[in-house]
Amino acid sequence: MKVARNIIPSLGQETRPFAWKDKIGYAFGDLSNCWLLGLVNTFITIYYVTVLGIDGVWVGSLLFGAKIFDAFVDLFVGKLADMAKLTPEGRFRPWIRKAKWFFCAIVIVMFLPFIHTLPMTWRMVFAFITYVGYDIGYSTMIVPYGSMIAAITSDPVEHTSLSTSRSVGSAISGGLTGFFIPMVVYSTVNGQQVASAMNFFFVAIVCAGLAFAGYNVTYKLTTERVQVEPKENITFAQMLSGIGKNRALLILIIADVFIVVNQILAGTANTFLFTTYFENKSALAIALLFTYGTVAVLAPFAKWLTARFGKKETSIAALFFSAALYVVMDLAHFTNPWVYLVFMFVATAGAGIFNLMVWAFIADTADYHQIVTGRREDGTIYGLNSFSRKIGQAIAGLIGGSMLTMIGYIASTTGGAKQTTQVVNRIYDLANLLPAVILASAGIILLFYPLNRKKSEEMAKEIEKINANES
Structure with missing residues (x-):
């Protein structure tokens, strides 16, 4: 196994x-993201829908x-991250x-408390502009952060520890937001749960403040040790051609879209x-905690499951x-x-296992990419995976808002509409x-993923030989 050097070759600097x-x-990075x-x-x-009163289909x-x-x-x-100039800070x-x-x-601006008093047209314009701004802000943060795992170390064992740290960090803040936000933003009016615009605004300020502090910790505590100048200026056509050869990446992307949705x-x-069927706000807080909590519970077993059965095999099962249990x-x-x-809790474990292993899946597809194209493009690979996740989020937004309207849900600016x-x-x-x-669809798609346990082990040995010859 090749151990990460403590010298940045291109800059001649010694690092700890x-x-x-x-x-x-690195854990604080996704801890911050998930606030x-x-x-x-x-x-x-x-x-x-409930605070701004915008129609679900439009949302x-x-x-x-x-x-x-x-x-x-x-x-x-x-692409910009891959081509960025090397600096002493990475x-x-x-x-x-x-x-x-x-x-x-931008997250604070999204929840300004007076927006619901504006005419509907301006509410819709405001929602569109701030949401696009949020997505752009997220891209400029998550793509470099996700790509940085390969720059912190070249040791695959240490990659696993960083991936686990990231998953635990996201589970902590994701679980806490899911648990506490419903308790804060909802209040009871005439026996019904009503969302408060001002409470949402205060929550946004707190979440943004915690994220800002966490990003400072990530910047201070991490060090980029592996910095390599790009061998050539890869054209867009070459990039697309390389992606087309990476069957593992393409299948993972499709499966990941379903998981994100x-x-x-x-x-x-x-x-x-x-809030509507069970009419129990406390149970909602626990339910949203489960979405992230299962990841933290499963984290200690991820390495054993991967070694014993393989990432692909474990995820499919x-x-x-989980699909059967939901039925x-x-x-x-x-x-x-x-x-319920x-x-x-048990049903969410299926997606939880995949989410815990997804960063390892991406690392495998990056290695596979190097084998089939001869190029190491970590930023591009991560950017493409993030691209797929955004597509999944877009599909989820389309389904979420439209399905509410299709089932007959009545939107209200006060939350007081009585549902049949x-x-x-x-x-x-x-x-x-x-x-x-x-x-179930994601499981079927992963059946076609080419990197089973045996293939992954063979690929790891081949990558080791390639890197040894290039060093």
């Missing part, structure tokens, strides 16, 4: 060895269009230092499920199991929210059958 500081610093993502990705549809179209546009920004940022860390200002600020729709559907939950039609939560029994039951079906179909 890889240590716990890098793991903590903001936990607020926006889970609650923005609820905010637009779905807005989210879809904005995400499609921003998905291409990810590719652009990934290639990717400067992005984090600069991008944090706009990213944190499920993750976002689960947060949205569960919010309506527990988990996804099919059982729908047929049971639980009326007790606490019984027990089944839900038929609509309430449809919300229950939506919260269970949608993830069942999506997770």
Whole structure:
């Protein structure tokens, strides 16, 4: 196994060895990301529909269009990151230092408390502009951050520790936002749960402040040790040609789209499920905690599962199991929210296992890319994966807003609209059958992923030989 050097070859600088500081610093990166993502990705549809009173179909179209546009920004940022000039502070860390200002600020602006008093046209314009700004801010942060894992160290074992640290960091802040935000933004008016514009604004300020502080920790504690000047200026046509040869990446991207769609729709559907069907805000807080909490619970077992069965094999089995359990939950039609939560915790494990391993999947596809193209393009590979996730988020926004309208949900600026029994039951079906179909589809797609355990082990040896010959 090749150990990461403590010399930056192109700059001639000596750096400290890889240590716990890098793991903590990298964990704080996604800890910070998910303070903001936990607020926006889970609650923005609820905010637009129930606070701003925007029609669900329009909200779905807005989210879809904005995400499609921003998905291409990810590719652009990934390319810029790969071609960025090497500096003493690294290639990717400067992005984090600069991008944090706009990213944190735009999240606060999205939830300005007086917007719901404006005419509907201006509410819609404001929602579109700020949401596009949010997506651009996220791209300039997440693509360099995700690509930085390969620059911190070249040791694959240390890659795994960084990936685990990232997953734990995201689970902590994602779980806390899911648990506490519903308790803060909702209040009871005439016996119904009503979202407050001012409370959303205060929550946005707190989340942005925590994220800003966390990004500073990431910048201070991480060190980029592996810095290599690009061998050539890769044209766009060459990039597309290389991507087309990377079958592992293309299949992973498709599967990842389904997983992201499920993750976002689960947060949205569960919010309506527990506030409208179960009418239990406390259970909602725990349900949103499960979405991230299962990742933290499964983290200690990820390495063993990968070594024993393989990433592909483990993920497929988990996804099919979860899909089947969601069907059982729908047929049971639980009326007790606490019984439902027990089944839900187990069901979320399928997507949780995949989310825990996805960064390792991406690392494998980057190695595969080097084998089939002869080029190392970590920023581009990560940018393309982020591109796919944005497409998934766009699809989720389109489905989330449109499905609410299709099942007959009545939008309201005060949250006081009374839903019919038929609509309430449809919300229950939506919260269970949608993830069942999506997770099963992702499992089927992964059946065609070429890198099983045996192939991955063979590829790792080949990469080691390639890097040894080039050093």
